[in-house]
Amino acid sequence: MPIKRVLAGLNQFQDNYFVAHRELFEHLSHGQNPEVLFITCSDSRIDPFLITQSQPGDLFVIRNVGNLIPCYGRLNSGEAAGIEYAVEALGIKDIVICGHSHCGAMKGLLQIGNLAGQMPLVYEWLKNHAEATRRIVLDNYQGYPHEKLLKIAIEQNVLTQIENLETYPVIRSKLHSNQLTLHAWIYEIESGEVFAYDAEDGKFRVLKNRSFPVPNPLISVQSS
Structure with missing residues (x-):
C-alpha cells in the first residue's frame, strides 16, 4: 500500500x-479497560480487531515476528513489560496467543541456517525463543511434506509460547488463583476460520460458539 x-x-x-x-x-x-491481551504476529495479513470484530479499547495487543514470548528472565523485553502491565495494571483476565497460516517466521525457523547471514537479527530472535518448536518438529515429524511440517510448526509454536508465558511469576500467580485464562489460537488466512487448541484430544479445532481454554498447569496445594 x-x-x-x-x-x-x-x-x-x-x-x-x-x-x-x-x-x-x-x-x-x-x-483504557481492555478485556483481552491478544498476542500475535506482526504479519500484515492478520488484524486482531478485524477478525474479532472488536472496537478500539477492547484488546491490549502485543505483536512481533512469529508471536513469540521470551521466557521470563531471558531479557528485559517489550513483550515482558507488556504482559506484566496488562495483567497487573489493567487486570486482564484472558490472554490469547494467536498464530496464523503461512507464517513467514515459521518458514524461516524450518530453514534457520539460511537466515544467519542474510537476517542475523531474525535468526537470533527465532533461535532464542522458538528453538523448542524447531526441535519438536525436526525430531518427531521427519519425512512429512513441507506444507504439513509448516502447519505443525505453526501449531507447536503457539503451544511453546503458551509454555513460555507460564514462566512469568505474575502469570503463574493469576493462574493459581483462577484469575486468568490462556487461549491458544491459529488464524487461517485463506478461510477466515480460527482454530483453538482443545486439550481434551490434543488438537486444534474450529472456534465457533465455545471457547477452548488452555488447562491450568498448576496443581493447587491445600495448606495444612
Whole structure:
C-alpha cells in the first residue's frame, strides 16, 4: 500500500469513522479497560480487531515476528513489560496467543541456517525463543511434506509460547488463583476460520460458539 493510500485512509478515518464514534473516543481518552491481551504476529495479513470484530479499547495487543514470548528472565523485553502491565495494571483476565497460516517466521525457523547471514537479527530472535518448536518438529515429524511440517510448526509454536508465558511469576500467580485464562489460537488466512487448541484430544479445532481454554498447569496445594 503506497503512503498516499495510507494518508487517504487517515483522512477517511478522521472525517467519517471518528466523527461517527466521537463519544467512544472521548470515553477512551479517560483511560483504557481492555478485556483481552491478544498476542500475535506482526504479519500484515492478520488484524486482531478485524477478525474479532472488536472496537478500539477492547484488546491490549502485543505483536512481533512469529508471536513469540521470551521466557521470563531471558531479557528485559517489550513483550515482558507488556504482559506484566496488562495483567497487573489493567487486570486482564484472558490472554490469547494467536498464530496464523503461512507464517513467514515459521518458514524461516524450518530453514534457520539460511537466515544467519542474510537476517542475523531474525535468526537470533527465532533461535532464542522458538528453538523448542524447531526441535519438536525436526525430531518427531521427519519425512512429512513441507506444507504439513509448516502447519505443525505453526501449531507447536503457539503451544511453546503458551509454555513460555507460564514462566512469568505474575502469570503463574493469576493462574493459581483462577484469575486468568490462556487461549491458544491459529488464524487461517485463506478461510477466515480460527482454530483453538482443545486439550481434551490434543488438537486444534474450529472456534465457533465455545471457547477452548488452555488447562491450568498448576496443581493447587491445600495448606495444612
